Amino acid sequence: NAGVMQNPRHLVRRRGQEARLRCSPMKGHSHVYWYRQLPEEGLKFMVYLQKENIIDESGMPKERFSAEFPKEGPSILRIQQVVRGDSAAYFCASSPNPGTGGEDGYTFGSGTRLTVV
Amino acid sequence: AQSVAQPEDQVNVAEGNPLTVKCTYSVSGNPYLFWYVQYPNRGLQFLLKYITGDNLVKGSYGFEAEFNKSQTSFHLKKPSALVSDSALYFCAVRRGYSTLTFGKGTMLLVSP
Numbered sequence: 001n002a003g004v005m006q007n008p009r010h011l012v013r014r015r016g017q018e019a020r021l022r023c024s025p026m027k028g029h030s031h032v033y034w035y036r037q038l039p040e041e042g043l044k045f046m047v048y049l050q051k052e053n054i055i056d057e058s059g060m061p062k063e064r065f066s067a068e069f070p071k072e073g074p075s076i077l078r079i080q081q082v083v084r085g086d087s088a089a090y091f092c093a094s095s096p097n098p099g100t101g102g103e104d105g106y107t108f109g110s111g112t113r114l115t116v117v
Numbered sequence: 118a119q120s121v122a123q124p125e126d127q128v129n130v131a132e133g134n135p136l137t138v139k140c141t142y143s144v145s146g147n148p149y150l151f152w153y154v155q156y157p158n159r160g161l162q163f164l165l166k167y168i169t170g171d172n173l174v175k176g177s178y179g180f181e182a183e184f185n186k187s188q189t190s191f192h193l194k195k196p197s198a199l200v201s202d203s204a205l206y207f208c209a210v211r212r213g214y215s216t217l218t219f220g221k222g223t224m225l226l227v228s229p
Contacts, residue, residue: 042219042222043219048216111160
């Protein structure tokens, strides 16, 4: 049973380009979360998605960032017109249906390290 | 709102000595508390969680954590540190179905 799969592991983009980060949740997990890790800041929540729905995007920057989790295929975090400040590690996590009572933690992928040059 | 504080950026301990990584939280209602570990260039790995019941929770790799409701703390402990325990440790909290909120992380360095 594969864990949470993220690709690419490393991504280099020039300023102004678009970055697409992909995340396939664990089998049986229908909830996906994106976090950004910056030095000295820890993990910051960005967005929580279920299939075809954005549940909580309170951590997403208002511009240039978007996320989706289509009915088929992986979840995508898209950053348009990247700037140097977007350089960070982006982690995806998944969890089972919260109908379990919210007791489950998340299973994390290995992350995508975005470098904007 | 919920939040987590990890007051130490770094903890240094000699191999074989006990270690403690501190965590305090703020949340209304009963919290679910978690510890994760991150090795270099890797994702976070689950260590242990507190949901309810016994205040002392045992987890992976010999780690344990003690939930203290009056002090709103959930410190991570290990009786005897290993060099291989050196990593970045994150405390996290959630209440009910809310998303996990993480602390800034504490770097644990275990010297031989």
